[in-house]
Amino acid sequence: EDQVTQSPEALRLQEGESSSLNCSYTVSGLRGLFWYRQDPGKGPEFLFTLYSAGEEKEKERLKATLTKKESFLHITAPKPEDSATYLCAVQAEQAGTALIFGKGTTLSVSS
C-alpha cells in the first residue's frame, strides 16, 4: 500500500534556528514528490516538485531534497512568517493515480 509519513508532527523553532522536516514514502514506483505549505484556514499552496533521487529545489529559505526513500525540507534561518503546516505528497508510477498526502508537520517559529 502506498504510504507517506511525515515527522515530526510539530516543530517549534526560534527565529534563525535552522532545521529539517522529513517525509518518508512507500510507493510502487515514484513519479513525483510534492511539498505544499498550508496556512491556518486556507488551502495548501504548492512549493516544490521533485522527480528523482538527488534532485534539489530551493525557494527563499526553503530547500527540498529527495532520496529513494525520503525527502527533506530544510529551513535555513527561519522567520516567524515561515510558521505554517508543511505537507508532503507523492504520486505513484501507476497510471491514473492522484496524489497521496502525508499528515503534515506544523512549524512554529518564534521571534
Place this chain on the structure above:
Amino acid sequence: NAGVTQTPKFQVLKTGQSMTLQCAQDMNHNSMYWYRQDPGMGLRLIYYSASEGTTDKGEVPNGYNVSRLNKREFSLRLESAAPSQTSVYFCASSEALGGGGYTFGSGTRLTVV
C-alpha cells in the same frame, strides 16, 4: 485572480439533509479533485476527475457523489449528511492527473449536527 473558487465557505447541516459543494477553476486545467481534511488524518481523496466526462473514486468516497459539469466545474454532493462528514473540504485542480502542483481552493468548512 486566477484560481479555484469554492462555495460556500461555511455550512451547517442537520443530519439527513443534503447539499452540494461547488467548485470552479479558471486555469483551463484538465483534472479536478475533492479532498477532505480532518485533524490528525491529513488530506484524504474523496473523488477525482482526470478529465471532462470522467470521475473516479478516491480513498473515502462513501456518502458522496460528484459531477464534472464541464471542464471548469466539479461539484460534490452529500445526499444524506451524517456527523462523520463534518470536515473541511478542499477542491483542487491540475493540468494533468497528479502532475505538477495542484492549485487548491480556500475550502468549505462543513458541520453536520
